[in-house]
Amino acid sequence: MSLIMPKPDEKTLSKSDSIISSLRKISKNVLSEEEEKAVYETDGLSIHRQRPIAVVLPETTEEVSKVLKYCYENNVKVVPRGAGTGLSGAALPLKDSILVVLGKFNKILEVDFENRCVVSQPGVTNLAITGAVQHEGFYYAPDPSSQLACSIGGNISTNAGGVHSLKYGVTTNNLLGVEMVLIDGTIIRLGGKNLDSEGYDLLGIVTGSEGLLGVVTEITVKILKKPQAVRAVLIGFDTNDDAGNCVADIISAGIIPAGMEIMDKPLIIATDNFAKAGYPRNVEILLIVELDGTESEVNALISKVLEIANKNKASYNRASESDEERLRFWKGRKAAFTALGVISPDYICMDGSIPRKKLGTVLNEIARLSKKYGLDVANCFHAGDGNLHPLIMFDSNNAKELKKAESFGADILKYCVKVGGVLTGEHGVGIEKRELMCEMFNNDDIQQQLSLKKAFDEKSLLNPGKVFPILHRCAEEGRVHVHKGKTRFADLPRF
C-alpha cells in the first residue's frame, strides 16, 4: 500500500553509518541490522511498514536526552514508540528517522497510596499499573482493550480511553504529571503528585500529542478505589434505533453508567464464539451496561435501566449475578478485535466519536456504505460516550479491497463529522486520518496547531508526517481569512 510520507532527506540517509556510530556512543542498545529493525517496522496499523536508520532503546532519561540532543544538533528525525499497539500508525518509523523505543523503561517507580497515585516509567503496561495497586483495592481507571500489552506512555501519547471512560474519564483526566525530554534534550517536569499546576496547562496538550511534542520518560497517574459493588447487564434489541434511543434515555434519566457498550450481530457471534461470553445470539444488537456504587444503589440502577430498556422494546436482558459472570460479559467485548481476526483475514478499525443520539443514524449509514462498497463490517461502540469502532473486513491479498476498505473508512469518518462528531475518539490521528483533518479543521485551525508544534519542536524533527495533512491544502482560497484584499501571513508554510 502506498503511503505518502515526507520525502526522506538524502543527506541524512547518506550519513546513516555515522549516525549509528554516534548513537552507539550514547546508548548500548542501538539496533541497525535489517532483521533487528524488522521487529519495529510497524505498529498496530500493520498495513504500513518502514524501517528506520536505527532503533534505539535507551535505559535512562539522561540517555533519551543525549539521543534527542544529538538528533537535534544533527537534524535527524525522531519517532518515539511505546509498545507499538497504536492503531493509527503514529509510531510508524520514517526511512530517514531513528526510532526511540521506550521498552526498557519498564519499572513502576513508586506506589503512593497516601497521595492516591503511581509513579511509573512509560514502558510499563496499562494493566500493570492496576496490578501494582489492586492488593489494596485500587485500580487505574482508563482501560483500553489492549491494556494487557499497551504501554502507559503510549496511552499518554494517544490520550487512550477504554470502556469505562464515560464515568471515569480518559487518560488526560487521570494523568497527574510527566517528566519529558524536549527535542533539544531539555528535561522538564510537568505536574506531579498534586492536582493542579500553575501557569499554562502544558501537561494537557502533551497528552494526546502523538509523540510530536516530546518524549515522555516518567509518568504519575491517579489511582481510584474500586467501587463496593459492580454489576453489568446485557440488553438485546432488534433494531439500531431502539438501542440508540435506549442509550440516550439512560443518560437523560440522570444515570451515568461506569460503562455502556454496543455490539452488532456479526460481533456478537464472533466474540461469543471466541470468548464464550454467554451473549444472546438471536438479537441484532447488544448493549452492555455496567453500573457501580453501593450494592443497593447498583440494584436500584439496574432496575431503572431495565425499565428504560423495556420501554425501548428490548428483546433480551440479563444482569450479572456474580463478578465472574460480569467479567465474562466483558471478556467478549474486550476480545472484539481478536475475535474478528478469526472470521476475516484483515480488517481496519475506525474510531469516530459522535453525539449519542446519532448512534442509530450512523449505524444505518454504515450499513448502507457496507452495501455500497461490498465489504462486510462489524460494529462495536463505546455507546456511553458516542465513540464508535466499525471494523471493516477485507482481504489484503486483494489490493483493490484494501483501497475500498480505506475509502469506506474515510466515508464513515466524514459522516461522523457531518453529524457533529469528530474523526478520532481515542486511537489518534497518526498517518491514518491525517488527510481527513481538513474535514474538521480549516486552515487557521491547523496553522495554529502547527505553530504550537513549533513552540516545542522548531525544526519539526519529532514524528513528522503524522497528525497533520501533507497531501492537501485544507485551505481553499475561499476559506482563508482575507483582510483588505491580501492573504494574511503569506510567509507561513501551508503544508
Next chain:
Amino acid sequence: MSDIFCPNNQEEISQFVYDCYESSRPIEIVTLNSKPIGRSIQCSQTLDLRKNSGIIEYLPDELYIKVKAGTPVIDILEILKSKKQTLGFEPVDLGYLYTGKPNYGSIGGVVSCNLSGPRRFKSGALRDHLLGFTAVNGKGECIKSGGTVVKNVTGYDLSKLLAGSYGTLSVLTELTLKVIPEPEFAETFVLYGLNPQEALEVFSKAMKTSLEISGACYYPKNNINFLRLNDLNNSKSITALRIEGPKNSVQERIQALNKIFELKKEKTILEIYQSNLFWKIAANLECFSNSQNLVAKISVPPSEATNFVNQFCEDDFLGISNKYFVEWAGGLVFVEIDNHDPSYLILEKMRKFCKEKNSHLTVIKANNTFRRSGFFITSSDENIKILASKVKHSFDPKSILNPGKIYAGI
C-alpha cells in the same frame, strides 16, 4: 484611560484583534464584572466581551451546553437547573473574595481562570469539562478545537491549554462545556474539634475507602465564625466529608463513615439543604469574603498538607496564625497573608516549599502594588518559562493579549 471596545460577535472581535495586531496595540480583555485577578497590565485598548453573550445550544441528552463566552454563569446554572443538570466542576464565584457579594461574572472569565470547586479530586478540574471552543488568536484569526463529544483526540487538545490561560493566548468566543446530572441527594458528615493533622488523617482514611467522597475540607478554629448554618456548631474546627448520589446510597455511605470514625465523639450530619449550602460557601471562598489581604492557593500532594499548614498557617508554638482552610481532601490549601510585610517574606518561603515539595502556589487576590511587581505563580523552572513564552508566541506573536498577566514579560 484606555479605549473600550464592546463587540457584538466573533467577527467584530476578530476584526478588532486583527487591527490591534497590525498596529501592535496591546489589549486588556474583560467581560462581565471581571475581577482584578493576575498581574496588573497596562494596555491602550480594552476589549469588553459582555455583549458576546447567549446560550447557543443546550442538549441535556448529550450532556453538553454550548454558549458564547460572555454569557453570565448564573444564566447557565439556571438553565441547567431546569433540566436537573449542573456544571460538574462547581464554578467558583470570586465575587465573594473580591467584593463580599455574589458575582460569578461570565463563563469566559471563569474558564480563563480554571478554578475548580470542592468536587475537583473526584470529578476533575474545570479544564476537564471544557469539550471545545472557538476563539480569536493574537493575529485576529478565528480558531477552534475540540467538539461536543467527550472522547476526542483529533489534533492537540487546545481546550486544556486555553482553560486557565487568563486570556493571554486567545480571546475565547464560544465554549462547549460538559454537564452532569445534578446529584439526586447529598449529605455531609462533620467532625468537630480536630487539629489539622487529625483532619488530614481523616481525609486519608476516607479517601482510601470506596465511599466515593465528593468533598473533603477542613476549617480551623480561627476561620469558622462566618459559618452560620442551623446544624453546625461554629465554635470548634470543622472537618467535613460530602457524599452525593441516590438517597439510599448516600445514607448507607454516611452510616459507613459513622462506623469508621465511631471513636470520634463530636460529629454531626448536615442534611441535603444545609450540605449544599455548606459546599457552596466553601467553593466560593466565603471565608475570605472581601478580604483586604493577599490570598493564595497552594496545590500540594495531600501528604504534604500538614507540613505546609504547620509551617505557614497555624502553629501555636511559633505563633503563626494565618487565616486558611484546606480543600480537596488535603490537595489544596487557601491562605490569607496580611499586607504588613511589604516584601512578603512568607511568600518567598512558601515558594521554596513548593519547589521542594512538588507543589504550586498561585496568588488569587492581591493589592495593586503586589499585582504590579509581585509574582503570581511560583514558576521557578526556567525551562518551563521558556516553553511558556514560546507557547504564548505561537498564539499571540506580538504579545498583545493580556500581556504579562501570568508571567512577567510574557
